[in-house]
Amino acid sequence: MQSISPSVLQRIASGEPAAVRECIDEYGALVWSLARRLSRTPSDAEDATQEIFLDIWRSAGRFDATQGSDKVFIAMIARRRLIDRLRKTTSEPAMEPVEVLESVAWSDPGTGSETSLEAAQAARALQELRPEQRQVLELGLLHGLSQSEIAARLGMPLGTVKSFMRRGLIKVREFLNLDAKSVSERV
Amino acid sequence: MSETGSQDQPDDAMVDLLVKQVTEGLSPAEQRALDVLDSALASEHLREFERAAAAITLAAPVQALPPSLRARLEEQAQIHAASATHVRSLRPTGTAAAKARRVSRSGAAGWFAAAACLLLALFGWFRSPPSSVAPTADIHVTVPPATMPPVPAPKEPPTAAEERATLLAKTESRKITLGATKDPAAAGVTGDVVWDPATQKGFLHFVGLAPNDPQVHQYQLWIFDGGRDKRYPVDGGVFNVPANSGEVVIPIHAELPIVKLAAFAVTIEKPGGVVVSSRDHVIVLGTAG
Numbered sequence: 001m002q003s004i005s006p007s008v009l010q011r012i013a014s015g016e017p018a019a020v021r022e023c024i025d026e027y028g029a030l031v032w033s034l035a036r037r038l039s040r041t042p043s044d045a046e047d048a049t050q051e052i053f054l055d056i057w058r059s060a061g062r063f064d065a066t067q068g069s070d071k072v073f074i075a076m077i078a079r080r081r082l083i084d085r086l087r088k089t090t091s092e093p094a095m096e097p098v099e100v101l102e103s104v105a106w107s108d109p110g111t112g113s114e115t116s117l118e119a120a121q122a123a124r125a126l127q128e129l130r131p132e133q134r135q136v137l138e139l140g141l142l143h144g145l146s147q148s149e150i151a152a153r154l155g156m157p158l159g160t161v162k163s164f165m166r167r168g169l170i171k172v173r174e175f176l177n178l179d180a181k182s183v184s185e186r187v
Numbered sequence: 188m189s190e191t192g193s194q195d196q197p198d199d200a201m202v203d204l205l206v207k208q209v210t211e212g213l214s215p216a217e218q219r220a221l222d223v224l225d226s227a228l229a230s231e232h233l234r235e236f237e238r239a240a241a242a243i244t245l246a247a248p249v250q251a252l253p254p255s256l257r258a259r260l261e262e263q264a265q266i267h268a269a270s271a272t273h274v275r276s277l278r279p280t281g282t283a284a285a286k287a288r289r290v291s292r293s294g295a296a297g298w299f300a301a302a303a304c305l306l307l308a309l310f311g312w313f314r315s316p317p318s319s320v321a322p323t324a325d326i327h328v329t330v331p332p333a334t335m336p337p338v339p340a341p342k343e344p345p346t347a348a349e350e351r352a353t354l355l356a357k358t359e360s361r362k363i364t365l366g367a368t369k370d371p372a373a374a375g376v377t378g379d380v381v382w383d384p385a386t387q388k389g390f391l392h393f394v395g396l397a398p399n400d401p402q403v404h405q406y407q408l409w410i411f412d413g414g415r416d417k418r419y420p421v422d423g424g425v426f427n428v429p430a431n432s433g434e435v436v437i438p439i440h441a442e443l444p445i446v447k448l449a450a451f452a453v454t455i456e457k458p459g460g461v462v463v464s465s466r467d468h469v470i471v472l473g474t475a476g
Contacts, residue, residue: 017268024260028252034244043419046256050443053260057267068238075241079209087212088462118238119245126246141243146211166206172239 007070012060020057027056027074034075038082038144048085052078071116086144118176125175129168132156136164195225197232205229209236262414266444269385347436351390355381363451365393365473372397372455373470380451380473382439389439391426391453396470398430399455407456408439409464413447420452421445425460450474 008026011019031052032045039045055077063073126134132154139145139153147165151158197205204221207213213221221229252260345353354360360383367373375395382389391408399405408423415421424440455468 020264020268021261024252024257024264028257028260029249030245032252032256033247033249036250037247043416046253046259047419047443049252049256050259050263053263054267054443057264071245072238072241075244076237079237079241079244083210083212085462088459116242116245118242122239122242123246126243137243140210141240142247144211147207162203162206165210166202168243169206169209169236169239172243173235176239176242177235 007063007065009056009060009063009070009073010065012057013063023056024053027071030071030074031056031078034078035082037142038079038086040086044085048082052081055081069116069118072118082144121175122172125172126168129171133164133168136161137168140165195228197225197228200224201229201232205233205236208233209240262446263444266387266446347390347438350438351381351392351436354383354388354390357383359383359385361448361475363473363475365391365451365453365471367471368469370468370470372468376471378471378473380439382445382448384445384448387441387444389441391437391439391451392435393428393437393471394434396428396435398428398432401427401458403458404455405458405460406470407454407460407464408437409452409454410439410441410445410448411450411452412443412445413449415443415446417449422460422462423451425456425458448475 006014008019008023012023028049032049035045035048035052036042039048056074059077063070067073126137129137135154136150136156139150140147145153147161148158150156151161154161201221201224204213204217204224207217208221355362360381363380363382365378365380367376376393377395378391378393380389380391396406405425405427407425409420410423411417411420422442424442426437428435451471451473453470454464454466455470456464
């Protein structure tokens, strides 16, 4: 997990101007994809992407490679910002019709299409969930629907949605921590 | 980050709140409910849930950055790098800072020609709310520290008024007078903005602005950038005016870099601010032309 050469984030933190631009090259697609999924319009997603990169550059000094990958660090910053923006636009109409929401697929574990170790671990954990549990996670985490919106859209009791969301996150968390422990035991 | 760091496990109520926080955010009441719980335990588990949620989102496919957005980000990166250089060096001589200033000044000649158009655009902004959403409000990103001039550090941190005076003394800074509108809340209000395009730092200064109850409403600053769509001013954050304060100085925290400063406006909004202003209560306006 820990690279030999400093990551882009560590280079930004150390004040290397070129790293700020490299950060866009390396993570632009990731941030844009998150923003596009969790914003109500393309224009909103563009503004969100700009805000997220500012957050990333300003927070680069807090990145700790022993606590996770740079991609997870960036995704965490992006999600915080996007959720905050979503909460401020709750009166706006829903983002996308349900048929669009259903079209997004997770990576298959082991295909190499995941973008990081944590993504591969998450994909493996998701494979152990029931399809309806995965769907709840997908609608909540990839499309920014609230638990109430998911319940309404899927015709599920709110309590079931909460339970699925909770179990899914705990399952992924367990996979991440198991791998972290096995790595630390090998070291 | 691992669970081995604590033998305590969060109860169901805490887990429910933490899961909701990382998936859709909490309402003020839910946040207060979480705040009264074990903060150390909540923080530890919140980070783990955030990490899990982030890892899940990484397992989904990504799409390429649009070229136009990439160009804006690269311009933003240039300004950020220049600003960081400016902050790190008390005597910035690098080309990056100078270039950033050139970027921010590159449209100066055009501002005069555009002044009339801007007034019309502002008029349009206040008359017809855009159909799309504007930049978000309320997350006040940390302004890089150490933007003080090269003098020995004072024992006490400078007040906003002192920082404004320091900024005003810089040759790079600009002062823009704010004019009161006909809104009843604007009666007797005078003010100005001091803004440094190189550091993206600025201060609002008001005399006579009525104190507000933050539970009822807050003031919100909007910054018009000539490099952006005029319908979507940049959110400058929300602020309050305490009781018995005839004169106030408020630091500006722009959510996005301002490339071509065009104008400032202050509105009255609900607590926490809004993404799109209804423009029902525009208090002051000032153009940079």
